[in-house]
Amino acid sequence: MKKPLGRNPAILLEKIKESLDRLNEKMEVFIEIQKGKKQDFVMQDLPEALDVMTLLSLPDHLRKTAVTICKLGRATAEEVSEHTKRARAVESGYLNQLVLMGYLKKERKGRKAYFFVEK
Amino acid sequence: MGKIIAIHSYKGGTGKTLLSVNLAAAYAKMGKKVCLLDMDFRAPSLQSIFELNGSDYWLNDYLNGACEINKVLLDYTPRCECNGTMLVGLANPTTEALRDMSAKDRKWEMRALGRLLSLKNSLLNDMELDYLLFDTSPGLQYSSINAIVSADVVIVVSTIDASDIQGTKRMTHELYDLFEKKTGILMNKVPIEFLSTPLERDSVSKRFENTHTLPVLKIIPCFCDVLRAGGTKIFARDEPNHPFTQHLREIAAEIEKF
Numbered sequence: 001m002k003k004p005l006g007r008n009p010a011i012l013l014e015k016i017k018e019s020l021d022r023l024n025e026k027m028e029v030f031i032e033i034q035k036g037k038k039q040d041f042v043m044q045d046l047p048e049a050l051d052v053m054t055l056l057s058l059p060d061h062l063r064k065t066a067v068t069i070c071k072l073g074r075a076t077a078e079e080v081s082e083h084t085k086r087a088r089a090v091e092s093g094y095l096n097q098l099v100l101m102g103y104l105k106k107e108r109k110g111r112k113a114y115f116f117v118e119k
Numbered sequence: 120m121g122k123i124i125a126i127h128s129y130k131g132g133t134g135k136t137l138l139s140v141n142l143a144a145a146y147a148k149m150g151k152k153v154c155l156l157d158m159d160f161r162a163p164s165l166q167s168i169f170e171l172n173g174s175d176y177w178l179n180d181y182l183n184g185a186c187e188i189n190k191v192l193l194d195y196t197p198r199c200e201c202n203g204t205m206l207v208g209l210a211n212p213t214t215e216a217l218r219d220m221s222a223k224d225r226k227w228e229m230r231a232l233g234r235l236l237s238l239k240n241s242l243l244n245d246m247e248l249d250y251l252l253f254d255t256s257p258g259l260q261y262s263s264i265n266a267i268v269s270a271d272v273v274i275v276v277s278t279i280d281a282s283d284i285q286g287t288k289r290m291t292h293e294l295y296d297l298f299e300k301k302t303g304i305l306m307n308k309v310p311i312e313f314l315s316t317p318l319e320r321d322s323v324s325k326r327f328e329n330t331h332t333l334p335v336l337k338i339i340p341c342f343c344d345v346l347r348a349g350g351t352k353i354f355a356r357d358e359p360n361h362p363f364t365q366h367l368r369e370i371a372a373e374i375e376k377f
Contacts (some may be wrong), residue, residue, distance in 0.1 A: 049229040052264040056297060063297065065267065071236055119230050 025113065028093040044117055050103045050117050067096040069104060072118040121152075122375060125253040125270035127263055133276040134339075136164050137292030138367075139254035142218040143258040144355035145367040147201035151249040154192065154242055158266045159256040160220040163210035164290040168350055169195060170194055177211035179220060182231040188241050198357055204246075220262075228261045232362045233344055235269040258286075259294070267294065272281075272377055273302045273335070279309055279329075295333075303336040303377060305370065336373045339366050 029033060050070065055063055069075060069084045077092035094114045098104040105118045120256040126139045143155040156178060157165040166173060192206045199205040210216075223231075242248050253266040265310070267273055273295055277287045287304070295302040306327055314320045320338060327335045342363050345354065354363050 021322040043364065045181060050223040051229040052261060052268055053225070053228075055268070056264070056294070060297070064299070070232060070268070073233070117229070117233075119226075119233060 021111065024089075025096060027090060028089060028096060031093060054103070062094055062098060065091060066098055066103060069095070069098075069115055069117060074113055074114050076112050080115070121237060121247070121249045121251065121268045122272060122374075123243070123251045123253070124272045124274060125158075125255055126274045126276065127255045127267060128283075129290055130190045130255050130278075130280070130283045131162075131257045133257070135276050135277050136168070136254050137277060137345070138274075138305065138307065138370075139252055140165070140306055140353055141206060141354040141355040141364075141367050141370060143250070143252050144199060144201070144353050145154065145364070145371045146194075146250050147196070147199050147203040147205040148355060148359075149368075150202040150221065152204040152247065153250040153252065154208065154248050154256065155209040155252045158253045158262050160210050160262050161217060161256050161260070163212040164350075165207060165254065166209045166212055167254050168353075169193075169207055171195075171207065171209065173209060177216070178208045179211045181208075182234050184230065184234065188238060195232055197335050200233055201354075204248075210250055213289070217346045227297075231262075232265045232268060233343075238269065251261065259290075264294070267300060268298055268369070270300065272374060273300045274374065275302060275333070276307050277305055277331075279313075281307040284327075284330060289335055301333050301377060303373070304331055305336055306338045308341040314338060314340055337366060337370045339363070 048050055050066060055070075058066060062087075064084055065080060068080050072079060072083070077088050077095055079087040080095065081091040081113065094105065096106070099106045103117070104115050107114045107116070124142075126135050128135050139155060143153050146153040155165065157163050158178070160179065161245040165171075171193055174191060176186045178191055180186045181191050182187050190207070191208045193209070195205045195207045196203075205343070238251060253270060255266045275287055275290070275295070277283050291302065304327065306323075309323065310364075313323050324335050324338055327338075338340055340362075342361075343365050345359075348354075352358070354361050355367050356357050358364055
């Protein structure tokens with residue numbers, strides 16, 4: 001039987017941490033949207049594929065993240081940051097931006113968010 | 120862990136295929152395990168150079184997801200007279216296949232990139248190859264850029280033709296740099312009178328390096344007997360003492376250090 005959350009501080013803290021993580025990711029996306037507002041990158045027609053010509057057309061900082069995901073197949077922001085040598089929070093922002101642009105998909109498994117190219 | 124090398128150029132006819140074939144043979148002669156893939160789906164040429172009958176599966180089939188890479192590879196080792204291993208993957212040269220490959224959409228090209236990227240695992244990790252060489256199509260083609268993105272090192276072959284030099288310079292800034300690739304230049308078919316003394320050779324090399332802002336790995340003179348052979352002879356195998364073969368060994372060593 002499921003324990004009420006209030007009686008187990010460890011579970012409660014875990015839930016609070018998860019919520020904070022999600023909130024943090026949403027904030028990172030929000031920051032990226034603010035940064036790129038002029039470019040209006042939330043496009044009406046979502047692109048179909050993250051092919052090499054599309055990779056060439058991306059700004060340098062997003063290309064690096066996108067190529068890394070192509071190489072890894074499926075990865076968390078942490079794993080991408082190990083390859084690019086940039087901060088996890090930075091990669092999380094770029095990955096979420098690529099999701100918004102329609103190039104990547106995001107899937108949540110427990111506390112981890114995985115990013116991948118839908119083939 | 121082995122290396123993936125893409126051999127590319129801005130223009131056609133620079134000598135990419137001849138250098139790819141001979142570089143692969145030079146590595147195999149040095150005892151390395153090497154695989155050469157024909158990534159020029161617009162004008163496949165490895166089948167005629169190696170005089171192979173083809174296989175049940177082509178590289179086209181691998182990229183289509185119709186088979187695994189081991190079904191495509193042909194073992195050229197017995198005919199290579201080498202201490203190492205030499206595998207070859209052919210592109211389908213039939214008109215129907217050329218037409219089919221030129222009509223692929225962006226989604227297919229994206230999946231093809233994924234298949235090429237996974238060769239690092241299947242060929243370098245699992246089969247423990249030392250070198251995987253991609254002989255590419257010139258210019259900005261999907262298949263060439265896919266090969267460049269999948270490679271660790273890009274070798275750009277250029278002649279002294281002014282349009283070739285300008286095009287190579289543009290590609291350096293608009294392609295190789297954007298993918299942060301280790302890139303080196305091979306100047307090919309350079310007239311021998313430009314290289315008659317070591318001083319002249321150095322000055323030519325510096326001039327090209329300043330133009331390209333990339334290291335010039337080797338300046339290869341124009342060898343009439345290499346041209347005369349019409350691509351039918353593998354010099355690294357058949358003419359071990361030829362100066363062209365000596366150049367190839369030096370290029371192989373340069374790439375190893377690269």
